[in-house]
Amino acid sequence: MSETATLSPAAPQQAPVNAGQPKPGTQRTVAQFVLEQLRLWNVERIYGVIGDANLSLLDELGKQNDIRYIPCRHEGGAALMASAEAKLTGRLAVCLATSGPGIANLLNGLADAAMDRSPVLALAGQVETSKYGTHSKQYIDQQKLSAAVSDRSELLAHPDALPQLMEQLLVHSLTQGQVTLLSIPKDLYAGQVRGEPAPCGSHLYQPLYASDTETEELVQLIEAAQRPVLLIGRGSASVREQVKTVAEKLNAAVVTTLPARPLFPNDHVLYAGGLGQAGSEASSVLLSEADLIVMLGATWWPDDYVPMQARIVQIDQNREAIGIGHPLHKGIVGDLSQFVPKLSDRLAAAASKDRSPWLARVKETTAGWKRRIEAEASSDGTPIPPQRIMKLIAEHASEDAVLAVDTGDLTLWFNRIFQAKPSQEILVSGRWRTLGFALPAAIAAQLAYPNRQVIAIAGDGGAVQTIMEFQTAVEQQLPIVWIVCNNGAYAMEKHWMEAAGMNKLGSEIRNPDFALLAQACGGAGTKAATAAEFAQQLQQALASRKPTLIEATTACIPVPHTKI
Incomplete structure (x- = not known):
């Protein structure tokens, strides 16, 4: 006779220990959570332009004093400021835009950050969740739009996803030196977030040892x-x-x-x-x-x-x-x-x-090279030789000055002639090489280091790209000195075309009166036609501690070895 096994009753199933438990944390709106998370990561400024898809975040920014909002004239300028701050300090920097044209305008500055591996987080407002993917005004798929310049881009779909999303984006930007983007639909800003902001862990700064x-x-x-x-x-x-x-x-x-x-x-x-x-x-x-x-x-x-x-x-x-x-x-x-x-x-x-x-x-x-450039830098004449301008800037810049240099032939002259002092810092658009970099970079540098001398150097072609950010400098009471080398041309391109025997169509430009524009923005504007005038005006501008533009009439001569 076979025995039949006796089955014991099944043991009761144990529920997960946290099942049904609310997530710990103070109730914050999405807008409040974003700012608290950034504060914990030592973000000091947000550069941006207002739009209907970021009004709720700006409202919360206006209620606190830990993070300073810098209202810019163009989103491209805001992103360049964030890129420059990240390059200069090594810390995470943040810029802000609205949906549609706002996020599109950010892309140039974000590309500069991406190419030079600068940690920048872009915050972009987005249309309401009910209009996502539709033909609503100012809707665009921001993740696709930014894919070429943002290493990671996310759309917030629910308030409860925000803690994890923000932490992942911040860690990625800081540790990888990358641009990240967080898109926030405007109807989610008022939503309540379950969860707590994550601190910036010390492990993120641990050095990488070689054996x-x-x-x-x-x-x-x-x-x-x-x-x-x-x-x-x-x-x-x-x-x-x-x-x-x-x-x-x-x-x-x-x-x-x-x-x-x-x-x-x-x-x-x-x-x-x-x-x-x-x-x-x-x-x-x-x-x-x-x-x-x-x-x-x-x-x-x-x-x-x-x-x-x-x-x-x-x-x-x-x-x-x-x-x-x-x-x-x-x-x-x-x-x-x-x-x-x-x-x-x-x-x-x-x-x-x-x-x-x-x-x-x-x-x-x-020694032979230094004798050669000293002879070049001592040359004189009207218009002022660019070599002489760079030498005079080197002579008058303070020991710890920050120099923001735009893109163009002036970049080549600067690197050829300028003799840097050990405590100075130089900011450039390294691999992206965008025109208009110098002024936004100088604004960011002066905000980051209010007690240091900051000098921006641009050509006329670069100056017009971001010139209205000079009003931002005036509004923020930043004592930057902006030198605009006016040679009436996109000189690098002009000389390339000349070297190749091309027609120079588009290389010569008719400029506004830069000094008067600076004055119209509320700052100081002067003009220098000779090296002596330039040296005097530069010395006075640096001593004045006021936002000043010096328009220097500059000779349009090719840099050695110019070829297309």
């Missing part, structure tokens, strides 16, 4: 080199003193990207100048003769001015940037603030190699 093995392998490469060159970019700002020590230990020539010019003493015998057409011939010569090039926090590699075949080592905390656009012998992923001091200590303990022939070559090459 001791990597350090030792690089030391061996360096010790074997007879003709080393250091190419430094803005990523090496935190280790400028150690870089100088390494260069002197190795007798290495030093070349900088434009934003990194202040990171190495420009009067040092090892300093060869900038890189590319905007840099120096000396840097190209020494790079072509080097047997080892060590790139520290730099990614700029202009093909016409660098060796085709070279032993190159690149150190960067962004692994994606290593080896892009140039040959690579060895790549090392690591935070330069951790890696370079170890490298410096290790090299200091090693026996010195005799590189006196290379040192003599570096001195000869750099």
Whole structure:
């Protein structure tokens, strides 16, 4: 007789421990939550333009004092300000626009941030949820629109999704140096959010360590080199003193990207100048003769001015940037603030190699270059030679000035002639190279560092792009000095067309009276026709601590090596 198993009654099912429990947290509206989340992440400003899809957020901004709202004249200017602030401070910056044309106008400034890996969060109002995907006025799929410049873009579909969405976007922007976008339908701003804002965790700032093995392998490469060159970019700002020590230990020539010019003493015998057409011939010569090039926090590699075949080592905390656009012998992923001091200590303990022939070559090459640019910068005449303008700016800029440089032939003249001081900072539209960058960048710099001298330098073609933001500077009582080099042309394009034998259609422009426009905006505006007038007006403007535009009549001459 077979036995039949006896089944015991099923055990009762246990519900998840948090089932049915309300999410903890103070009740906040979407608008209130956004601002509290940004406050916890130490956001100090939001740059934006008003529109019907962001009125609720502006209403909440007006009720608090932790985050300052900067009302701009154009969304493109607002995004450029956010991009410049992120470049200058390394912190997350925020810009704001409404739906449709508002978000579309942001794109140019967001592209600048994206190309230069600057952490920017864009907040965009959107049409009501009931009109999403319809032919409603000012509706566009913002996620598709921004896809080329935003690394991550999200649409808020429900208030309860906001805590997770915002944290993900903020973390991504800050850790990856990327642009992110959050679209908020205007009917959701008043919705109640369940959940608490997330603090900015200290783990987000933990440095990325390279192993001791990597350090030792690089030391061996360096010790074997007879003709080393250091190419430094803005990523090496935190280790400028150690870089100088390494260069002197190795007798290495030093070349900088434009934003990194202040990171190495420009009067040092090892300093060869900038890189590319905007840099120096000396840097190209020494790079072509080097047997080892060590790139520290730099990614700029202009093909016409660098060796085709070279032993190159690149150190960067962004692994994606290593080896892009140039040959690579060895790549090392690591935070330069951790890696370079170890490298410096290790090299200091090693026996010195005799590189006196290379040192003599570096001195000869750099000295010859410096004599040449000094002669160029001393030239005079009417209109004022651009080289002379750059020399006078260098002479009058303070030790810790921030210089915002626009795009165009003036960028090349600046990098060719300007001799930077160690505590200065240079802001440029690096890879996007948009016209109109200088003025919004200067506004952001003065807001971030109210006690520092801020000088914007633009050509006439760039000035007209964002000129109404000068009224923003006046409204915010910012003592920036904006130098507009007026040569009556899109000079870079004009000279390219001339070099190629083209018709110069569109390259010559009829300009407004820039000085009068500055005065109409409520600031000071002056005109300089000679170098003496320019020097006097610049000195007076810097001393006045008032928003001032100096229109300098500038000679339209081609930069050496100009070709299309």
